[in-house]
Amino acid sequence: MRISVDLNRCQGYGQCCFADPSVFKLRGEEVLEFDPAPGDEHRLKVIRAAKACPVQAIYIGESYEEQEERSHRHE
Amino acid sequence: MSNHSSQGLRKDEHIVIVGASLAGLRAAEALRRRDFAGQITIVGDEKYAPYDRPPLSKHVLTGHLPIEHTPLAMLEDVRATWILGVAATALDVEQRQLSLSNGERLHFDQLLIATGTRARPWPEERGGKLDGVFLIRDRDDSQQLRERLARKPGRVLIAGGGFIGCEVASVCRELDLEVTLVERGPTPLYGALGSSMGSIVARLQQQHGVDLRTRTTVESFEGDAAGRLCRARLSDGSVVEIDVAIVALGALHNTEWLQGSGLAADERGLVCDTYSRVLDAQGQVVEGIFTAGDVARWPQHLCDGDLIAVEHWGNAVDQAENAAGNMLSAETDYRAYKHIPAFWSSQFGINIKAVGLPNRGDEVMVTQGSVERYRFVAAYGRQGRIIAAVSFDQGRWLEAYNTLIEEGATYPPQLAAADQPENMQSQPAGFPAMARHA
Numbered sequence: 068m069r070i071s072v073d074l075n076r077c078q079g080y081g082q083c084c085f086a087d088p089s090v091f092k093l094r095g096e097e098v099l100e101f102d103p104a105p106g107d108e109h110r111l112k113v114i115r116a117a118k119a120c121p122v123q124a125i126y127i128g129e130s131y132e133e134q135e136e137r138s139h140r141h142e
Numbered sequence: 143m144s145n146h147s148s149q150g151l152r153k154d155e156h157i158v159i160v161g162a163s164l165a166g167l168r169a170a171e172a173l174r175r176r177d178f179a180g181q182i183t184i185v186g187d188e189k190y191a192p193y194d195r196p197p198l199s200k201h202v203l204t205g206h207l208p209i210e211h212t213p214l215a216m217l218e219d220v221r222a223t224w225i226l227g228v229a230a231t232a233l234d235v236e237q238r239q240l241s242l243s244n245g246e247r248l249h250f251d252q253l254l255i256a257t258g259t260r261a262r263p264w265p266e267e268r269g270g271k272l273d274g275v276f277l278i279r280d281r282d283d284s285q286q287l288r289e290r291l292a293r294k295p296g297r298v299l300i301a302g303g304g305f306i307g308c309e310v311a312s313v314c315r316e317l318d319l320e321v322t323l324v325e326r327g328p329t330p331l332y333g334a335l336g337s338s339m340g341s342i343v344a345r346l347q348q349q350h351g352v353d354l355r356t357r358t359t360v361e362s363f364e365g366d367a368a369g370r371l372c373r374a375r376l377s378d379g380s381v382v383e384i385d386v387a388i389v390a391l392g393a394l395h396n397t398e399w400l401q402g403s404g405l406a407a408d409e410r411g412l413v414c415d416t417y418s419r420v421l422d423a424q425g426q427v428v429e430g431i432f433t434a435g436d437v438a439r440w441p442q443h444l445c446d447g448d449l450i451a452v453e454h455w456g457n458a459v460d461q462a463e464n465a466a467g468n469m470l471s472a473e474t475d476y477r478a479y480k481h482i483p484a485f486w487s488s489q490f491g492i493n494i495k496a497v498g499l500p501n502r503g504d505e506v507m508v509t510q511g512s513v514e515r516y517r518f519v520a521a522y523g524r525q526g527r528i529i530a531a532v533s534f535d536q537g538r539w540l541e542a543y544n545t546l547i548e549e550g551a552t553y554p555p556q557l558a559a560a561d562q563p564e565n566m567q568s569q570p571a572g573f574p575a576m577a578r579h580a
Contacts, residue, residue: 069216079493
């Protein structure tokens with residue numbers, strides 16, 4: 068799992084920080100720091116965070132390695 | 143092979159993307175999202191899969207984010223052939239062929255050029271190769287600097303008070319390191335926000351203990367016999383004893399490899415039309431070759447179609463989307479790229495965000511909030527219209543200003559905001575005269 072946050076769109080509501088405080092952290096009033104590569108045990112909380120975001124700025128995707136592994140399986 | 147629909151688009155077409163960073167990746171995703179069923183090859187000169195650059199000057203350096211966690215999320219199954227650690231060295235437009243640094247040639251049906259920028263280096267004869275002098279552009283730069291800062295060096299000097307320089311100054315103070323910031327202009331962020339807003343940033347930095355030297359440049363870095371950096375000589379004659387120097391003097395467009403291709407590429411970037419199609423040196427559209435991201439110079443509708451390159455994260459994402467969409471469209475369905483630039487920068491705990499083209503503004507006025515508390519919005523005006531807005535910890539207002547910019551609303555703005563300052567006054571934005579035409 069990999070996360071991308073559009074920080075142009077982010078308005079610092081901090082809903083994601085409630086959903087998973089170890090992945091999303093607000094520093095100061097509205098500076099969001101996040102871990103783009105949390106362990107898989109965070110998946111459910113991160114999905115919840117993405118759903119809770121009032122401006123829908125959080126995207127969940129895959130890592131390069133996950134995609135490469137799949138493409139090699141299909142070869 | 144994956145077993146996706148045989149009715150997918152353009153099954154026999156090969157699209158090559160040069161540049162394996164944000165724009166290149168997002169373009170590949172956009173192609174797949176539009177059901178492109180042909181082959182995608184992505185060529186990148188770095189050995190790493192695409193990674194996110196904004197953290198490299200921020201929380202990678204503080205140690206909050208390990209460098210291994212910076213790779214970008216892949217938001218579609220891109221099913222690409224990746225050629226990493228290999229640079230494109232030449233382009234033959236007629237033959238539809240790329241030459242690569244590994245000696246191979248690569249044929250394409252369509253091409254996207256997203257080779258971005260690199261950090262402007264410091265000249266070797268003025269100490270650029272000393273141990274302790276750093277640039278910040280790629281993963282390795284950031285990782286090496288992180289390791290050095292973590293060892294608690296003596297004073298750090300930053301050459302250049304643009305966004306990168308200011309962010310790194312903030313990191314240094316957070317790590318409790320002594321830091322000197324040397325900026326040629328009258329204030330930090332002079333080129334990006336002008337001296338009026340820049341003076342607010344200057345005050346913020348000084349309150350946080352930054353030794354700010356404006357209207358000053360670095361003449362040279364000097365080292366000891368072992369080649370370790372020890373001091374910087376500044377243009378005002380002063381000498382600063384330092385352990386680390388960070389050169390943050392802007393970026394150079396990666397267009398050298400296009401010399402001889404006949405495309406309109408130079409140190410300012412690669413020129414394209416409003417559909418992200420590249421132009422040749424005669425100004426004619428080159429069919430099937432597109433560009434996106436930092437390297438692209440495109441006609442910006444907010445300033446009468448002047449060609450500008452926008453080296454921001456959001457432009458890389460949006461222009462990649464535009465280019466990919468047009469690559470898969472008939473010319474009659476092309477969509478014009480009408481991007482309004484936006485960026486963010488965090489420093490000293492404050493989130494600075496902007497929309498529009500601040501450096502095209504003649505005047506600026508604080509329209510909401512309090513400058514003293516570093517919580518405000520300011521609007522920039524150009525010829526009686528709003529051209530940009532910047533916020534300090536008030537990012538949620540920017541969408542509204544974005545709409546005003548899109549609509550060409552008048553400046554000074556007619557707002558009915560509850561937190562309007564009592565005497566709003568427009569003042570000169572204070573940009574370098576040259577930047578206006580860059």
